[in-house]
Amino acid sequence: MLKNKSLAYPYLVWMAIFIAAPLLIVVYFAFTTAEGKFTLNNLTGIAPYTAVFARSLLLAGAATIICLVMAYPVSYFLSRMRANKQHIMLMLVMLPMWMNFLLRTYAWMTLLEKNGIINKILGFFGIGPLQMINTAGAVILGMVYNYLPYMILPLYTAMVKIDDSLIEAAQDLGAGTWRTLTRVLIPMSAPGIATGITMVFVPSVSTFIISRMLGGGGNMLIGDLIELQFLGNSLNYNVGSAMSLLLMVVVLLCMSLTNTMGDEDVEGVI
Amino acid sequence: MENPVIVSLQDIVVDFDGEPILTGLSLDIHDKEFVTLLGPSGCGKTTTLRVIGGFVEPKSGKVLFNGKDIKSLPPYKRPVNTVFQKYALFPHLNVYENVAFGLRLKKMDEKEIHSRVMEMLETVGLKGFERRSIAKLSGGQQQRVAIARGLANHPKILLLDEPLGALDLKLRKEMQIELKRLQQAMDITFIYVTHDQEEALTMSDTVVVMNKGHIQQIGTPEDIYNEPKNAFVAEFIGESNIVDGVMRRDFMVEFAGASFSCVDKGFAVNEIVQVVVRPEDIQVVPAIQGTLTGVVKDVIFKGVHFEMRVEQAGYEWIIHSTQASQPGELIGMNIGPEEIHIMRRMEE
Numbered sequence: 001m002l003k004n005k006s007l008a009y010p011y012l013v014w015m016a017i018f019i020a021a022p023l024l025i026v027v028y029f030a031f032t033t034a035e036g037k038f039t040l041n042n043l044t045g046i047a048p049y050t051a052v053f054a055r056s057l058l059l060a061g062a063a064t065i066i067c068l069v070m071a072y073p074v075s076y077f078l079s080r081m082r083a084n085k086q087h088i089m090l091m092l093v094m095l096p097m098w099m100n101f102l103l104r105t106y107a108w109m110t111l112l113e114k115n116g117i118i119n120k121i122l123g124f125f126g127i128g129p130l131q132m133i134n135t136a137g138a139v140i141l142g143m144v145y146n147y148l149p150y151m152i153l154p155l156y157t158a159m160v161k162i163d164d165s166l167i168e169a170a171q172d173l174g175a176g177t178w179r180t181l182t183r184v185l186i187p188m189s190a191p192g193i194a195t196g197i198t199m200v201f202v203p204s205v206s207t208f209i210i211s212r213m214l215g216g217g218g219n220m221l222i223g224d225l226i227e228l229q230f231l232g233n234s235l236n237y238n239v240g241s242a243m244s245l246l247l248m249v250v251v252l253l254c255m256s257l258t259n260t261m262g263d264e265d266v267e268g269v270i
Numbered sequence: 271m272e273n274p275v276i277v278s279l280q281d282i283v284v285d286f287d288g289e290p291i292l293t294g295l296s297l298d299i300h301d302k303e304f305v306t307l308l309g310p311s312g313c314g315k316t317t318t319l320r321v322i323g324g325f326v327e328p329k330s331g332k333v334l335f336n337g338k339d340i341k342s343l344p345p346y347k348r349p350v351n352t353v354f355q356k357y358a359l360f361p362h363l364n365v366y367e368n369v370a371f372g373l374r375l376k377k378m379d380e381k382e383i384h385s386r387v388m389e390m391l392e393t394v395g396l397k398g399f400e401r402r403s404i405a406k407l408s409g410g411q412q413q414r415v416a417i418a419r420g421l422a423n424h425p426k427i428l429l430l431d432e433p434l435g436a437l438d439l440k441l442r443k444e445m446q447i448e449l450k451r452l453q454q455a456m457d458i459t460f461i462y463v464t465h466d467q468e469e470a471l472t473m474s475d476t477v478v479v480m481n482k483g484h485i486q487q488i489g490t491p492e493d494i495y496n497e498p499k500n501a502f503v504a505e506f507i508g509e510s511n512i513v514d515g516v517m518r519r520d521f522m523v524e525f526a527g528a529s530f531s532c533v534d535k536g537f538a539v540n541e542i543v544q545v546v547v548r549p550e551d552i553q554v555v556p557a558i559q560g561t562l563t564g565v566v567k568d569v570i571f572k573g574v575h576f577e578m579r580v581e582q583a584g585y586e587w588i589i590h591s592t593q594a595s596q597p598g599e600l601i602g603m604n605i606g607p608e609e610i611h612i613m614r615r616m617e618e
Contacts, residue, residue, distance in 0.1 A: 163357055163358065165354045165355070165358035165559075166358050168325055168345070168352075168354070168358065168359070169352070169354060169358040169359075170371070171324075171325075171344065171345040171346045172323060172345050172346070172350075172351055172352045172420075173346075173351065173371050173372035173375060173419070173423060174346045174372050174373075174375040174376060174423065175346055175375055176344070176346050179375060183371075183375075184360060184362075184577060187362045188360075188361070188362050190362075213508065
């Protein structure tokens with residue numbers, strides 16, 4: 001088919017200018033002082049923010065687990081529907097993704113506010129008003145809402161490849177619902193699970209819009225912290241770069257973890 | 271010496287989205303028999319198998335296993351195992367683990383699982399393939415794994431859904447003999463679904479011919495071939511010449527413009543019937559000695575025999591003979607009384 005490798009050169013140039021070079025700049029900033037001298041102070045300077053890192057990992061982890069638990073059954077039933085219905089349902093899953101990200105998150109703000117719609121409805125029943133906005137729960141909700149489709153799609157893609165006869169074979173050999181799930185469905189959809197986790201966890205752990213809009217001041221995440229170093233009051237490119245670098249390392253670790261999990265399950269237990 | 275009935279289907283009704291598949295099917299299957307459900311695609315044979323396996327719950331009717339109704343028992347609680355059409359092997363497990371799948375669910379101890387799996391792999395001729403990945407097996411080998419996996423659970427009945435469909439002719443023939451051998455060695459009931467009449471005749475103790483959700487005939491392969499009950503069975507099982515005739519009296523039938531003695535009786539005088547003559551049962555003789563005479567239209571060499579089409583007074587006869595006549599030649603045809611099968615006319 002395509003034999004001419006030079007066709008890939010434009011992207012190589014693109015990659016060099018917009019990916020490799022900025023990365024090197026980040027590394028450079030992370031290990032230098034404002035005067036350009038080598039230092040590790042930027043990295044050690046992150047220590048006071050350990051709580052923010054921990055919170056980011058915790059909230060993103062929670063959002064990922066919720067997405068997985070919600071998306072798994074949906075993806076399964078989606079993959080068992082007739083082809084024409086599958087297309088309609090997939091459209092509905094992706095529909096929110098066609099709307100502006102900020103708009104969607106703003107919508108949640110108005111819903112969750114103290115005088116928001118949800119509290120008003122609860123008021124009719126004599127409940128509340130509840131503090132919903134500016135909580136960790138609201139941040140998780142925002143993550144789940146925004147990234148759920150990214151969990152459903154890879155799971156669905158993995159599961160449509162699982163033929164009905166495999167599920168029937170498991171039942172035929174004596175597996176009830178639970179063991180069909182744990183011994184056939186989950187191992188066979190493991191690549192989809194790994195992809196889904198990555199695609200939800202990575203943007204969640206580095207988000208700053210969701211936490212700022214729904215989390216108020218008390219739920220600062222790494223993303224917000226980094227933003228402050230570049231655009232906010234603290235303005236320190238060097239510390240900001242060190243944080244970005246650390247975040248990348250954390251994300252890479254998480255990804256390699258999920259990937260090996262996926263591989264092992266696919267290759268079989270033996 | 272008929273074995274007791276192990277599975278009895280009674281008045282089974284199944285429809286998919288309002289379209290009737292089985293309309294009151296009843297069938298007794300005897301223990302330790304090799305039973306084949308034979309019919310064209312869409313005749314309901316696979317659905318019948320799936321009713322027994324528990325994958326299709328009939329709208330009404332009874333599924334009795336050793337006299338007990340198992341209609342609402344889920345597949346994983348039934349003492350039957352299935353070999354699926356596309357094998358349905360677990361791609362995330364190797365050969366050994368595929369065969370061990372059902373045994374592990376039974377929480378058998380590891381030693382026993384090991385000996386059972388090895389025994390099964392040896393039975394199907396796959397010793398030494400334990401660690402092989404499923405993807406690295408040929409179609410025939412995958413087939414054997416699927417059979418070993420089904421048999422490992424020691425089911426009372428093994429259900430096989432067109433298991434040889436994807437194999438080439440030579441392998442298919444080998445596997446037919448192999449399956450028959452396995453069934454006898456395991457001494458259990460095999461229920462086999464196929465649309466290939468030759469396969470059915472080769473392996474079965476009992477053949478159940480189905481069409482449009484109804485059983486057309488149940489019998490031994492010899493019965494089905496030699497004494498088809500109606501034109502559908504006659505046409506489906508091997509090649510046949512089927513012509514209309516009139517039963518003049520007992521043991522005397524008239525067709526194709528001549529009278530023949532036959533071995534059938536019990537029809538009304540002058541009842542209109544259908545006459546079946548197998549192509550190999552027509553004797554070719556010199557024109558002057560033939561009860562019927564016709565002109566050879568063409569001759570095709572088929573390996574063991576020649577297939578000839580002969581035109582006779584508006585009828586076209588297919589003849590299988592080891593001796594070839596020349597196209598255009600006038601020949602005589604004789605049919606012995608034993609070779610004439612009389613059927614009541616099928617109501618369409």
